[in-house]
Amino acid sequence: MRNRKATPYVLVLPAWIWLALFFVVPIGGMLSLSLTTGNVVSGFQQTFEVGNYVTAVSTYWEQILRSLFYGACATLVCIVVGYPMAYWIAFKAGPHKSTYLLLILLPFFVSFVLRTISWRFLLADNGVVLGPLKSIGLVPADLQLLNSAPAVILGLAYNFLPFMVLPIYAVLERMDSRLVEAAHDLYAGRFQAFVRVVLPVSLPGVFAGVLMTFIPTSADYVNASVLGGAHNTMIGNIIQSQYLVNNNYPIAASITFVLMGLLLVGIFSYARALGTERVMEVHT
Amino acid sequence: MSVHLDTAAPSAPPPPPARVGGSGRSPRPRRRIDWGRYYTWLVLAWLFTPILFMVAFSFNDPAGKHNITWQGFTLKWYANAFAHPTLNEAMFNSVSIALLTMVIAGAIGSLLGLALGRFSFRGKQLTNLVMFSAISAPEVVLGAALLSTFLMMNVTTGYWTTVVAHVMFCVSFVAITVRARVITLDPALEEAARDLGAGSFTTFRLVTLPMLFPAIMAGGLLAFALSIDDYIITTFVSGEVTTFPLWVWGSTRVGIPPQVNVMGTLLFGVGLIMAVVNIVMAHRRR
Numbered sequence: 001m002r003n004r005k006a007t008p009y010v011l012v013l014p015a016w017i018w019l020a021l022f023f024v025v026p027i028g029g030m031l032s033l034s035l036t037t038g039n040v041v042s043g044f045q046q047t048f049e050v051g052n053y054v055t056a057v058s059t060y061w062e063q064i065l066r067s068l069f070y071g072a073c074a075t076l077v078c079i080v081v082g083y084p085m086a087y088w089i090a091f092k093a094g095p096h097k098s099t100y101l102l103l104i105l106l107p108f109f110v111s112f113v114l115r116t117i118s119w120r121f122l123l124a125d126n127g128v129v130l131g132p133l134k135s136i137g138l139v140p141a142d143l144q145l146l147n148s149a150p151a152v153i154l155g156l157a158y159n160f161l162p163f164m165v166l167p168i169y170a171v172l173e174r175m176d177s178r179l180v181e182a183a184h185d186l187y188a189g190r191f192q193a194f195v196r197v198v199l200p201v202s203l204p205g206v207f208a209g210v211l212m213t214f215i216p217t218s219a220d221y222v223n224a225s226v227l228g229g230a231h232n233t234m235i236g237n238i239i240q241s242q243y244l245v246n247n248n249y250p251i252a253a254s255i256t257f258v259l260m261g262l263l264l265v266g267i268f269s270y271a272r273a274l275g276t277e278r279v280m281e282v283h284t
Numbered sequence: 285m286s287v288h289l290d291t292a293a294p295s296a297p298p299p300p301p302a303r304v305g306g307s308g309r310s311p312r313p314r315r316r317i318d319w320g321r322y323y324t325w326l327v328l329a330w331l332f333t334p335i336l337f338m339v340a341f342s343f344n345d346p347a348g349k350h351n352i353t354w355q356g357f358t359l360k361w362y363a364n365a366f367a368h369p370t371l372n373e374a375m376f377n378s379v380s381i382a383l384l385t386m387v388i389a390g391a392i393g394s395l396l397g398l399a400l401g402r403f404s405f406r407g408k409q410l411t412n413l414v415m416f417s418a419i420s421a422p423e424v425v426l427g428a429a430l431l432s433t434f435l436m437m438n439v440t441t442g443y444w445t446t447v448v449a450h451v452m453f454c455v456s457f458v459a460i461t462v463r464a465r466v467i468t469l470d471p472a473l474e475e476a477a478r479d480l481g482a483g484s485f486t487t488f489r490l491v492t493l494p495m496l497f498p499a500i501m502a503g504g505l506l507a508f509a510l511s512i513d514d515y516i517i518t519t520f521v522s523g524e525v526t527t528f529p530l531w532v533w534g535s536t537r538v539g540i541p542p543q544v545n546v547m548g549t550l551l552f553g554v555g556l557i558m559a560v561v562n563i564v565m566a567h568r569r570r
Binding site: 007008016023025108119122131161219239256260267 | 318320321323324327328330331332333334335337338341353391392393395396398399400402403404405407411413414415416417418420421422423424425426428429430431432433435436448449451452455456459509512513515516519520528529532533536540544548551552554555556558559562563
């Protein structure tokens with residue numbers, strides 16, 4: 001057993017190199033790109049000018065706020081819809097727990113983009129949902145669901161619901177059911193037992209779920225482009241088009257950095273409060 | 285997101301029914317309607333709604349380009365499922381990138397997971413922090429950051445930059461899956477192997493690796509699933525190369541070709557079969 005001490009370093013080295021080269025360095029690269037001036041034709045100069053950030057925020061504050069708002073709404077929908085489901089599966093589904101979990105994950109075998117596009121057709125003005133309702137006169141003929149803010153929030157909540165259900169389920173499933181019995185023995189009713197015992201125990205799972213839904217939903221642009229039309233664009237749409245359509249890299253990099261900065265505050269205050277390992281455990 | 289969950293539940297003993305509700309003090313036990321069950325099925329119905337639409341419309345015979353009203357039943361899109369040259373190419377790219385990602389991220393991530401679960405070493409906290417950031421950073425940031433670097437280094441984006449990006453975001457997921465398994469392993473088994481005269485490599489090959497294998501497979505399959513479904517990061521780093529999600533996106537700008545629904549239905553079928561196998565296996569184990 002030579003070099004026992006070297007073993008862990010040999011094991012982690014490939015991953016360290018990969019993550020350093022293709023994650024840590026690129027984040028630094030983006031920071032440096034956000035501090036350049038110039039354009040694709042004349043080339044970019046590293047000027048360390050923060051003007052890009054001022055331009056980015058003053059031009060796109062509306063999309064930034066809208067993204068955070070849509071993300072928050074979708075996260076709230078996920079909690080409201082997902083919590084009772086996680087609760088029921090953890091406590092009442094008995095031997096069928098794993099079957100229900102698989103059912104929740106099964107839609108994920110169909111591509112994210114394809115599922116989102118299917119909603120576009122479902123919500124279309126004369127689509128499968130509105131068409132029949134309109135023809136029998138249940139809803140006004142000019143009602144539109146597609147290309148509206150609720151459609152985007154619906155799509156976001158739809159796509160990220162499992163990321164809320166799974167962490168809450170993971171915490172509730174591990175909870176000692178004797179705690180609830182003890183609460184009942186102390187004359188707590190069902191509601192009291194839930195509010196005073198189950199809910200506090202499940203809060204770390206809710207936090208993990210919030211982290212895992214709020215971040216991807218507020219940075220998503222697929223739902224906004226597919227379901228939101230021209231008036232509900234999010235910050236992701238701006239990043240995508242500035243990088244890939246307008247080639248305005250300095251501005252694109254600075255908006256991305258602003259977005260990441262806003263989300264990082266949440267990520268790291270969470271990591272400080274509960275620890276990174278905890279989040280990742282809940283996540284698996 | 286599918287694979288590692290089956291480890292969470294199957295061995296748990298079925299809890300005594302309905303303990304959380306009444307505590308048996310009431311003299312006349314009423315039969316309570318299990319609203320939670322109906323509610324759960326309602327949410328599941330919501331989750332499956334667009335998929336049912338997709339499956340139904342893979343049998344539709346659309347009149348024009350807009351495949352959103354039911355015109356008639358046909359099987360011709362199944363007969364022609366692979367008759368669309370650019371779609372085939374995209375599907376081939378997706379599958380081959382996902383396989384490469386599964387192998388590379390599976391290997392690198394498993395080693396990382398083993399180290400994190402078994403050893404303490406300098407930089408462990410930093411490694412955790414980097415993994416955590418890579419998992420929680422939004423995809424659009426990861427894609428934009430990589431593209432920024434490729435632009436500054438004058439790297440032409442394409443097939444291989446996509447592979448590199450997919451491996452990057454999958455490594456951490458594989459590592460946490462494997463680490464979870466490593467933590468539960470009994471070190472006595474490896475000590476026993478050593479007592480029986482096995483060297484450290486032999487012990488690893490004959491004892492540790494077989495015990496880790498399910499987790500490594502789960503991590504690899506997770507990487508495969510994440511890679512084949514990724515749209516956001518891929519748009520940034522794929523250059524001229526098209527994958528299945530990118531092709532779907534591009535083609536639906538002009539109206540949804542029926543073959544897309546067929547491919548989606550086939551993918552869903554594969555998932556369904558895997559899920560059923562998983563459920564049956566879990567029942568056998570019990």
